[in-house]
Amino acid sequence: MKVGILVFPGTWSHQDFAHVFQDVLGLSWGYVWHKGTSLAGYDALILPGGFAHGDYLRVGAIARFSPIMEAVVRFARDGGPVLGSCNGFQILCEAGLLPGALLRNRSLQYRCQWVHVRTEHCDTPFTRTARPGQVLKIPISHGDGRYYAPPEILARLRSNGQVVFRYCTPAGAAADEANPNGSLEHIAGVCSEGRNVVGLMPHPERASEPLLGSEDGRVLLEAIRGGALQPR
């Protein structure tokens, strides 16, 4: 089991994922440079946070054209587990691997703070060890995290069970006061129809050690050990 951590120019959370895999979880990992074209040898992928290519145009809009993205699309279509956090989630939406889009926060300001998210579905490679409804305390750090999708797509996400995380109160109630960015239906994370691609705005790697205030992010990252949902 080896995790590939994608690095675009302007990515900055890759080191934090590497730290958690290396020092906390003891998982094998490697960086994948965006100019590469092969993902041979990797069993799961992480698209970390940052400002890929500066995000000057629209978040994630340029990164989807990086050479490695063709291989990422193939990897995902083949059922490989792919997790996008923060900027990684934005890139996966731009690349069409996840539905919807991430717009400017409702406050029009960047937000770095702790939030709580409720685990809505446990049948993804990254939530399979979570309890249904489990509330996770994980920080966010973004300026563009307001999840949006047109009504018909939202309806499909609901009926397919593709909303994986919702912002919630510590007690687990999805509510306006717990929604840090104005996301529709308090959506914090979604998965693909095939369920193997998951994107979320919070940073699980920042919540993997007691020293940092929470270990809840480990639920997602430890689940990677299980590999793909079905043998590929």
Place this chain on the structure above:
Amino acid sequence: MREPGRITPELVAEHGITPEEYARIRAILGREPNFTELGIFSVMWSEHCSYKSSRVHLKTLPTQGPCILQGPGENAGVVDIGDGLAIVFKMESHNHPSFIEPYQGAATGVGGIIRDIFTMGARPIALLDPLRFGPLTEARSRFIAGGVVAGISGYGNAVGVPTVGGELCVSETYAGNPLVNVMCLGIAPRERIFLARAEGVGNPVIYVGAKTGRDGIHGATMASETFDEGSEERRPTVQVGDPFREKLLIEACLELMAGSDVVGIQDMGAAGLTCSSCEMASRGGVGVEIDLAKVPRRETGMIPYEIMLSESQERMLLVVRRGSERAVMDIFHKWDLDAVVIGAVTEGGLLRVRDGDRLVAEIPAHALAEEGPVYHRPMQRPAYLDETERADLARLPVPDRPDEVLLGLLGSANIACKRPVWRQYDHMLFCNTAVEPGSDAAVLRVQGTRKGLALAADGNGRFTYLDPYEGGKLAVAEAARNVVCGGARPLAITNCLNFGSPERPEIMWQFAEAVRGMADACRAFGTPVTGGNVSFYNETLGQAIFPTPIIGMVGLLEDIGHATTQWFKRAGDVILLLGETREELGGSEYLKVFHALETGRPPRLDLAREQAVQGACLEAIRAGLVSSAHDCAEGGLAVALAESCATGPEGRLGATVELDGAMRPDALLFGESASRIVLSVRPGAVEAVRAIAHRHGAPCAVLGAVGGPDLVMRGQGVAVRVAVAALRERWWTGLERLLQSS
């Protein structure tokens, strides 16, 4: 721009060069300078680059210590923290650009200080921003504050360096001249520190990063002048930042510096290509020859003068080993950065600038970098001190509703929760942040070790205005106390000294006195100065700011487990006060907020007492006896206790205390006597903590206990009861309300 035909006295004066300085320039060259050379001298000998007014005073600061690897004189200071690691840190000001264009002024301040850190081979891991604005009840100050915070957020978040701390203070004195100071800290292997010096004749000089434009020309000169009504027209001299390119530079340079090809490296900050080339040559005792025709440009028709003086952001200058050019270029090209060989290291110590075949400047590098004018400017004690020192505070009315005063103070700009600001900054990147913004000091874990770092920035302009010597001392003491409250031993400081025009004897006296106070305090605490920045000319329309020295203190936790926060942890804990309250209302926040007075003498600081209090606090924390530790600062003991109740993640623990002291009740509650720390400890730890305090010679009194829904304070003439929920509400929403007012 077109080159003027000849150098006239008017042209010399326009460059801020005095007739005496011009005579020295002619003596150094043995001839008249040409226009390009005049420009080069004007920026290198500006106050901003040459420290010509401050140098004689800065020399009195202590800069040596057992853990100091690099003191002032390089891009940043370097301190050994053991385990084969060193920390690299520095603070700088970007006051003038931020007044003219708040967003970009602040953003490029962040970019500049980050470059100073990775230039030394260190990965930048933390930023702190001490900020000063005019009252937020004024629209213009809100505009500046909003722009500055957005600029720090926009640049710092995108470039990927977390902002873990800082300060925000408001006062009328900063309305026409905000202060934007930025501190950055990086970490590097101890043996892999890089210096900004050119060495090895024949080694190539490489330019890397953004293309050069006309932006920022005369930026260093602008920072060396006061503002008048036309200042807004200077907007074009403020540069525009590109955090993405800076991120590429960080990664590319650190990747390059992991190898053995880099000989010397410096960023192009103030005075751009001029400063980086002549300083590197001067430090290495060599010459440098560069060809401007090879410099990447983004505008056409730029003359040599403009290229040499441009302050376009995100550019670096490197000297690399001859023969390694190809390998070096490969790394820069991997990161899609423009990099060009523009010259070489030469013998003879000359900065020689060509434009193709044409020689456009030839100046001894050492003369530019080290032989700038040094002034012993006249000094005079300001007359206002006669009035403020004699102020009779004993006749002020004592408020009959101290509970209302306490609530008002908690909601005031300087005390209210700064979360509306710091939640706009990524403060968690790199998974090091053990104590987030909102406590006395930010605490970061040092990965790969058991250690931690505590960081704090402090400076009280009002204290320094009322007594510059005590103000300098108090700034260092408070910064050290904050770091100690975080569980760390203070190691060293950087600083930013923000003052008015040094050409006025009263300002120069304030400066000299503040530096003297800082020097005494730094010697007493064993915290040398590793570098910093002087920002003079903080004046608008002849009105100088309060003299504002800001201290950036770094402390070391031998064990990250000692990290301590300021808020109470559990009901039943006993509350102790280290130190003593005296009747000292002068210069206090209470006096300002409730009596609209900024007068009196600031609290006296006894350095021995301060050391005793800090020593006792640190030993008690390290012995595992302390639940919370909080410095008593703005708002005095009452505010410190209220903050200990209300500022934690929950913020719901009350307390009942007896305050001891025969004095005015408002002085007992809100006076700002120095050298005081509020501790909470488990009941079983009280005697052990008192024994430690006794051994250090620090007064230690039991004030009361944590618990209940209210903060209850009793004492001679004092009977206050306020619900913690009300305290928290005021503190939590105070700043937000001010920022949104209109």
